[in-house]
Amino acid sequence: MYRQHTVGVVVPAYNEEGFVGDVLRTMPEYVDRIYAVDDCSTDGTWDEIRQTAEEINGAAEESVAAVRADEQPVTATDGGPAFDRRVVPIQHETNRGVGGAIKTGYLEALEDKIDITAVMGGDGQMDPDILSRFLDPIVEGKADYTKGNRLVDKEYRDGMSRWRFFGNSVLTFLTKIASGYWKMMDPQNGYTAISQRALENVGIEEMYEYYGYCNDLLVKLNARGMRIADVPMPAVYGDEESSIDYPSYIWNVSGMLLRNFCWRLKARYLVLDFHPLALFYLLGTAICGVGVLGIAWSLYAWMTLAAPLFVRGSVSALLFVTGCLFVFFAMLFDMQANESMEV
Known part of the structure; x- marks a missing residue:
């Protein structure tokens, strides 16, 4: 003993x-x-x-x-x-x-x-x-x-x-x-x-x-x-x-971490308790994805169709930055929620 x-x-x-x-x-x-x-x-x-x-x-x-x-x-x-x-x-x-x-x-x-x-x-x-x-x-x-x-x-x-x-x-x-x-x-x-x-x-x-x-x-x-x-x-x-x-x-291990991350957000912040950081992660990821797709399409249209790049590209970039901010705020909330759980 x-x-x-x-x-x-x-x-x-x-x-x-x-x-x-x-x-x-x-x-x-x-x-x-x-x-x-x-x-x-x-x-x-x-x-x-x-x-x-x-x-x-x-x-x-x-x-x-x-x-x-x-x-x-x-x-x-x-x-x-x-x-x-x-x-x-x-x-x-x-x-x-x-x-x-x-x-x-x-x-x-x-x-x-x-x-x-x-x-x-x-x-x-x-x-x-x-x-x-x-x-x-x-x-x-x-x-x-x-x-x-x-x-x-x-x-x-x-x-x-x-x-x-x-x-x-x-x-x-x-x-x-x-x-x-x-x-x-x-x-x-x-x-x-x-x-x-x-x-x-x-x-x-x-x-x-x-x-x-x-x-x-x-x-x-x-x-x-x-x-x-x-x-x-x-x-x-x-x-x-x-x-x-x-x-x-x-x-x-990368795949396991992604699955476990999603499971933890659901289990801890949506099922066992509620915290908006789970929604911040979800919205931030979705908006970032839309922004990336928009940037890719804008570049494609500019290179192949000679379409104007500034407006379409600027909106897409703004969406991407906004999504990143949502994700960063979610991380900050997660840090605060877990501050007392580490010695």
């Missing part, structure tokens, strides 16, 4: 042989439950998880029994007493993506009624010694969800290539708009922690299973009124090989 809160850690792993075992062994002592999820790896990841689990569970048997004697009894997923095994090995029969692996761990943590559930990748890039920084804001009631931030300090960005930094910055901006967390940075950071209350309310069963799961979860958290906090941390990249197909990743 950590400050009277039970702590679980989900460790998603896909082809992390040689890394995941060390991740499990270096987990802080106060972590009650470790959900090691092998996402149908093609190497020796599953064997490494099982062997390490047997090693840790065997060594911790006496201390776990003492914890059970002191804690309130909770039913575990295997039908026995809670925390009978510190490490719970789980294997997917098919590859479901990192989001799918994390979803599996989250659902297990909900069954175990874990107070705070963190996520640490099986690649060894996340320092277990700073896990308490992610837990403290939740324990103190300041936030429902915490996530790492590698962009806040130049010193922390030293381990990140310029290409990674550029891509992360673009996704940060898009996720700010989609999620409504305008102060948040580094949404792709997978080092996170979430409270039991937040986990129960975000509809984790519907969580996106591709690499954009973290962006998807941020949108759902905002729609449910959950507070988040960024935790500064350095960027660390080891010898592991990324399995991300970047063209597919960019296409899928």
Whole structure:
């Protein structure tokens, strides 16, 4: 336990042989439950998880029994007493993506009624010694969800290539708009922690299973009124090989963010409550679209039909600028509405 809160850690792993075992062994002592999820790896990841689990569970048997004697009894997923095994090995029969692996761990943590559930990748890039920084804001009631931030300090960005930094910055901006967390940075950071209350309310069963799961979860958290906090941390990249197909990743995540943005506006500002910013976004986008079409037609008519350009082009440009103003005002209203939701 950590400050009277039970702590679980989900460790998603896909082809992390040689890394995941060390991740499990270096987990802080106060972590009650470790959900090691092998996402149908093609190497020796599953064997490494099982062997390490047997090693840790065997060594911790006496201390776990003492914890059970002191804690309130909770039913575990295997039908026995809670925390009978510190490490719970789980294997997917098919590859479901990192989001799918994390979803599996989250659902297990909900069954175990874990107070705070963190996520640490099986690649060894996340320092277990700073896990308490992610837990403290939740324990103190300041936030429902915490996530790492590698962009806040130049010193922390030293381990990140310029290409990674550029891509992360673009996704940060898009996720700010989609999620409504305008102060948040580094949404792709997978080092996170979430409270039991937040986990129960975000509809984790519907969580996106591709690499954009973290962006998807941020949108759902905002729609449910959950507070988040960024935790500064350095960027660390080891010898592991990324399995991300970047063209597919960019296409899928961009589409997901657009869908989630529209869903959030409807759910939070039209269904659960009402705020005119949703209408400002809608009108602004529509007027911008009309303006762009008008400008394109004006240029076409001028070039092919020798039609006058000034009046038609000016009206179209005015419509475009007006639409942009509507969108900017909508963003401003969204920032104000979410100001208290970021620590």
